[in-house]
Amino acid sequence: MNIVLLSGGSGKRLWPLSNDIRSKQFIKIFKKEETNNTTADEVYESMVQRVYQQIKRADREAVVTVATSENQVSDLVNQLGDSVGISVEPCRRDTFPAIVLASAYLTDVLKVSPEEAVVVCPVDPYVEDDYFVALKDLAKQVDKGEANLVLMGIEPTYPSEKYGYIIPDTANHTARVKTFREKPTADVASAYIKEGALWNGGVFACKLKYVLERAHELIDFADYQDLYAKYDTLTSISFDYAVVEHEENIQVQRFAGSWKDLGTWNTLTEAMKDNVIGKGVMNSSCENVHILNEMDVPVLAMGLHDVVISASPEGILVSDKEESAHIKPFVDKFDQEIMFAEKSWGRYKVMDVETGSLTIKVTLKPGHSMSYHSHKLRDEVWVVICGEGRTIVDGYEQTVKAGDVITINAGCRHTVVAVSELKIVEVQLGKAINVADKETYQLDC
């Protein structure tokens, strides 16, 4: 099975654990199926890790490609390793360009035959393994050639106002699609469901060549490289508007398994097996309380009901679970710097912000390094607090260990390579400290 996972933008509905650079699909909150391990990193996995494992259980040979933007590449490699394909969108242009780019990546870079089926689905459904078996069935249905597109229709469990609806022509497992309906009111949704309507979960399968043919009708491009180069000139348009609405020959396959959209704290905590992740204690009178704490200090909860508490270096949320769906406008008002990030090379955390200085803690994985770079407007002082490594400053290489101090003046080219896990307190000093103030260079040595 060829599967393209659409990995969406950042979103703030799971603030403070998601932020402008960490999307919800990378938060590690799902307890792994089997584990004898003890650290949080070993016990918990993220949505994207969970989905990837599920796909591999359903189909060991699956070719998995994630369609996403540049700023998620670090997180993806960090969490999934090198075995996953990544179709990097140079900028955001909605689902049609993203799916076309990923399809071109499959045929032109991975050399998959255009005759093969591809399944496209969001990266963040919370589902069981049967869902991925159903995805394989979609691909098999495509192979039969009865329709140009085969959608997954999820059997509704309530008249939701959050989803679009698919109206099939029969109640059979596989049926022709009669029509689509936009997100309705609850009353209208009830009526649809009586007619036999299914939820549209944004999942479909088709032959690769089908996507590429539609693409060439709408976009003038030669191949993957060409499309990538002109990606920023493309019009933002969804796959539904560009393709599905104009297609007469569509089938739908019913899916009756468990399917959840974990977009808010309320739905997310329902999927958590442990009530506390991180340092947290609650007394016996707490009911239906979840604590997700990424800070080093403890959270104590007493006498709360139906509340989620989430703490990270970005902030602290304490919300009634129902109301947690409405945090976005409040979070949008927080004018905040990014306070932490996980990268393919390790992680960093902002420790202190002052006028004229910023102090961060950088942790590099063994064998990893920073880019060789310089800053125009700031000096830096590094104090190594753990591990061993090699620094290169203006071409001069030296080994460093805990206790060593490296001063880097503005303009100086510098990098560090971790030999063992390396932790550095970095004090940035200057009048205009800015992440954009960075020039990178090739290392000659």
Added chain:
Amino acid sequence: MNIVLLSGGSGKRLWPLSNDIRSKQFIKIFKKEETNNTTADEVYESMVQRVYQQIKRADREAVVTVATSENQVSDLVNQLGDSVGISVEPCRRDTFPAIVLASAYLTDVLKVSPEEAVVVCPVDPYVEDDYFVALKDLAKQVDKGEANLVLMGIEPTYPSEKYGYIIPDTANHTARVKTFREKPTADVASAYIKEGALWNGGVFACKLKYVLERAHELIDFADYQDLYAKYDTLTSISFDYAVVEHEENIQVQRFAGSWKDLGTWNTLTEAMKDNVIGKGVMNSSCENVHILNEMDVPVLAMGLHDVVISASPEGILVSDKEESAHIKPFVDKFDQEIMFAEKSWGRYKVMDVETGSLTIKVTLKPGHSMSYHSHKLRDEVWVVICGEGRTIVDGYEQTVKAGDVITINAGCRHTVVAVSELKIVEVQLGKAINVADKETYQLDC
């Protein structure tokens, strides 16, 4: 009026804002009466600051002495300045030795006549100005010489189980004390109140010589210096057990004004004028919610009722207000380092804890300095991030400013003097980092 304020121990009932070294009386949560200022430090004052201002309004000439332990001296000087007298208990020995030491301090150090009255009261009542007028009246009653001790009896507002009761012989404003009752059950308390009983708020007045005479009967000492020197040999005993229980000639004066004991988050938040102190936002469906946030990142509260949220570098409390009285056993289990402190010279905050290193941020007020000291088991690296000062390292003096790095090896004597407000990131490095690893020296230069 001579007034001795008993400043008690740390206590964890207001965790995470109180900790082993910051007592509740130093937390700044009370809005100042009049202010056009904007920073939290300018808008809010602590219990001890509030009480001190109230005493000065009631009696500009009041001689105020705080009886407390060494570890509160920094906070006291920091918050009250040099105008308050401090009777430092070398170790904790309950209220009788503490009151005797403070009385000896008044007569021997401040040269107050033993014939003068002294009023003794806890440092942390939440009261209005009329309370301090009533304290003056206690002293005046002592001057009349009708009784050896004059107590304040607070008119009960409900049958509390938290307080001892005083039974007067009449309902007059000033009456003789018939007897005392220990903390009763609510039923028994109701019966006492029907008999005309008053709460014992731990406030009394007497002549200084009365305390000293009782003291010489029980303790063999010459004067203040002698008592101070042998303080650790004294028996722990309360003033009630040592003196009040054996005294026949006691009067009580009724006090009908507002009087609150702000010992728990529930009672404390009742006294707060603002619902949010620090960075915090709540949505319109929050009711009776208080946020006290000492962190640099925001707290967002949604849909909560009767909840207190309190966050500091020590941890995060989210509690139903009623249940907040019961946090102590949970907090006792947190095995935690002190993460922040305010001192007379400035403040410090722990930024990061690693095996083999501890990173702190030190802020020194202009003109202040650290002691000249050394550590046996750790090296230190200082990075100056703000301000100007002078460091002395093994006798070698240099001026420092933002961006300067000072490395201090184990054994090296060092200090820094702030010229302007000075902020330093201090990285401590060593296998056994410990606050006790500190030797201090006289500076020759």
